[in-house]
Amino acid sequence: MAQQTKAAYYTEFGGIDKLQVGSLDLPNLSAGDVQLLVKAAGVNPVDAVVRAGHFAQVVPSVFPTVPGWDVCGIVEKCGPGVTRLAVGDEVYGYVRQPVAQHGTFAERIVVPENLLAKSPAKLSWVEAGGLPLAGLTAYQSVIKAGQLKAGETILILGASGGVGGSAIQLAKDAGATVIAVASADSAGHMKKLGADYTIDYKAGPVAETVKKMAPDGVDLLFDAISGDTLTQSLATLKPTGRLISVLNDGKALQLPAGVHFQHVMAQPSVPDLDHLRELADAGKLTVPIAATFSLDDVKKAFEQIESHHTTGKVVIVP
Ligand SMILES: NC(=O)c1ccc[n+]([C@@H]2O[C@H](COP(=O)([O-])OP(=O)(O)OC[C@H]3O[C@@H](n4cnc5c(N)ncnc54)[C@H](OP(=O)(O)O)[C@@H]3O)[C@@H](O)[C@H]2O)c1
Structure with missing residues (x-):
């Protein structure tokens, strides 16, 4: 039986009312995938755009869709062929994939290792989770x-x-x-x-x-x-x-x-994440946090980001 994770998800496009929280199957680890224990996941305006169905021409969605493209977490398992990361590594990333389905607003996620970089040592989990996108x-x-x-x-x-x-x-x-x-x-x-x-x-x-x-x-x-x-x-x-x-x-x-x-449309990039980590660890880049929300309060997180008047970053801590 597949391992399950608590996650926020929706089964059709629409407003904040479409968001639910429950248990979903975790995907199997394919070649190059790692499983992360999610410590923090930044919320971005685009998450609401995707949920509303307005980004479907660029990134199609598969339902149920777990929203979220920012993550910071710990590697729990490595799939076949994973070479760069190991169990226990603390990583962060902008993990947008060709299809919106397995996003980051969950306790655990499966994601290709080639989207993840080592997270900045000088930032907290919450700060690192809010930085990627x-x-x-x-x-x-x-x-x-x-x-x-x-x-x-x-x-x-x-x-x-x-x-x-x-x-x-x-x-x-x-x-x-x-x-x-x-x-x-x-x-x-x-x-x-x-x-x-x-x-x-x-x-x-x-x-x-x-x-x-x-x-x-x-x-x-x-x-x-x-x-x-x-x-x-x-x-x-x-x-x-x-x-x-x-x-x-x-x-x-x-x-x-x-x-x-x-x-400019931001692209996932490990070398660029490495550069941001170096700046953060040199004390040149901080991540001011506006608010954190639990997975159960995911609707409140979306309300805040959809106000379009957020000072700093909104971050989900599952
Ligand atoms: N192309 C891409 O790849 C890409 C990537 C990331 C983000 N984006 C887009 O970029 C925008 C900003 O993203 P974000 O994550 O920074 O959003 P955000 O955290 O919600 O910040 C938006 C900020 O804009 C300010 N603001 C609102 N109206 C303004 C105005 N008329 N003039 C100047 N400032 C104003 C707000 O400040 P006050 O509260 O002080 O009004 C708020 O702090 C979003 O629309 C997002 O979708 C695009």
């Missing part, structure tokens, strides 16, 4: 795609959330001046993460305030919110600046000819 998104956007360099200025939209919080810290580590945009309530949070300036998007047009802070414009605009805040921020870019968005495909944007645009 948000941290990878920020790193792959700001540093890899955005090529941010020392002495440059970056404007970050949505800077108090999971992605924005990592982006502030990575940008400071790169030696940039950081202008961070979120609500006034989050200003202290963004300053603590290293922002040189903060702007309240509710207080008036962002571009006018940016002009006072960076009269020559910004080199890199990192968009993790889109909408009006992005549209009115385009004027802050230098004529040859770069715009990286994790939400906007750029088609409807009026961009000056010299501006480089790129949409």
Whole structure:
């Protein structure tokens, strides 16, 4: 008989009311798989998008679907052909797979070892569980795609959330001046993460305030919110600046000819997770936690992330 695990799951697309908590069969360990005892699993806005059925063109779902793509845990079993990890290893990862079915909001999961890296020693389980997707998104956007360099200025939209919080810290580590945009309530949070300036998007047009802070414009605009805040921020870019968005495909944007645009979709990457671990262990990357929830309170975790006003990370501790 298959081993069972307690898990959050849904059997059809829909709202938060579709979430249930119960026992499901754990999949058998195929070649290259490991079984993890889950210690923490970060909750991301995309988990709600997948549950609603709005991501099915990109990642199809198989029901019952266990949500969640972030994990931090301990290797309990290794399947045939596992070479890199061993029982007892403490690992973390962004474990998005081609099909959404066996997610991370569970006590135990089976996952390919090639999606997992050793977890940062300096972070708690909860912090490490909240880092993978948000941290990878920020790193792959700001540093890899955005090529941010020392002495440059970056404007970050949505800077108090999971992605924005990592982006502030990575940008400071790169030696940039950081202008961070979120609500006034989050200003202290963004300053603590290293922002040189903060702007309240509710207080008036962002571009006018940016002009006072960076009269020559910004080199890199990192968009993790889109909408009006992005549209009115385009004027802050230098004529040859770069715009990286994790939400906007750029088609409807009026961009000056010299501006480089790129949409980034975060990719699982062990080398990038290794890099984030090194930064965390060097004390250069922290993971502020907004709230933790048990599996039984999974609906509350989704309510918080679907508010789109989370300061820091929401994490499930099964
Ligand atoms: N393409 C990808 O691969 C990828 C990867 C990860 C995330 N994403 C997307 O990126 C977005 C951010 O993700 P996240 O995990 O950081 O979300 P999050 O943790 O929910 O954070 C969102 C933040 O945006 C701020 N905000 C809300 N309205 C704003 C506005 N008009 N201007 C500036 N800031 C505003 C909120 O701050 P206040 O509470 O202070 O308002 C909140 O802290 C989500 O839409 C997510 O789906 C895309």
